[in-house]
Structure formats: structure tokens, C-alpha cells
Amino acid sequence: MLSAKMETALNSQVNKELHSAYIYLGMANYLESQNFKGMASWMKKQASEEVEHAEKIIGYLQDRGAHVELEAIDKPRNEYESILNAFESGLAHERVVTESIHDLVILARDEKDLATENFLTWFVSEQVEEEATFSYVVDLLMKVNNVAAGLMIIDGQLGARA
Ligand code: FEO
Secondary structure, eight states, X not given: OXXXXXXXXXXXXXXXXXXXHHHHHHHHHHHHHTTOHHHHHHXXXXXXXXHHHHHHHHHHHHHTTOOOOOOOOOOOOOOOSXXXXXXXXXXXXXXXXXXXXXXXXXXXXXXXXXXXXXXXXXXXXXXXXXXXXXXXXXXXXXXXXXXXXXXXXXXXXXXXXX
């Protein structure tokens, strides 16, 4: 059985994952408004992944017989200063999520909750990938330095995300 503290913390993580999805949908809409459809498509897929992350935690809470409490989701940004600013914001957000996952692991360890610690291993690895993915795109965007031809190549590349 999960402790009340762990149950609350995992429910809070569900909210953070859904908030991530909302943030990325806001970014996708901004990218679409700039006519970078490939980037917008990439970001929408990112948003879908975040919903999957939330569902994964919900499934775990349910498997453990814990209560699932969905909370209100904060309003995301709908505008960004530039394409680079949007992706940099995404990278900064993923770093915050990584901290949050690490805090959950530390809590599970403190509570000697081996099942939850084991469950969270997937998320620890996923965060390495999430940060690396955003970091890669930020690096590409910095290299092209807002030159239209470069942005269009990146747009095409990101649009191919499976
Ligand atoms: Fe679910 Fe992108 O962290």
C-alpha cells in the first residue's frame, strides 16, 4: 500500500505531466501561427507523450489501490518571443520535471517503497531522453541563427518525427 505522502506526490506528478502537455500544446499553437507546421506537429506529439506519462502514473496509482485525484491545470503560455524561445522554454521545463521525478525517487527511497522506486526508473531514463531531445533542437536553432532557410530545414526534419 502506498503511503499518503507518496499518493499525494504521485497525484501531483500526474498534474505536472498534464500541465506539460498543456504547455506543449500552447507551444504547438504558437509554432503553427508562425507557419512552422513541422515544428508544430513535433510539439503536438510531445504533448501526446506527456498525456501518456500522466496515464502511466494513473495506472500505477490504480494498480496500488490508491486514490486518483485530478486537479486543475494551470494556464500555459500561448505566445513566445521566437521559435528559439519556445524550444528553450521547453528545455527549461523538462529540467524542472526531471527535478520533480528525482524528488519522487528520493521520497520512495526514504519510505523504503521499492515498488514505487522501481516504477520511477522508467521516468528517470525518460527524462534523460526528454532533455536531450529538446537540447538537440535548441542547438540546431542556435546554429541557424534565425536564418529562414535553416529554420525551414529544421521544420521539415521535426515534421518527420514518428
Ligand atoms: Fe513527462 Fe516531458 O516529461
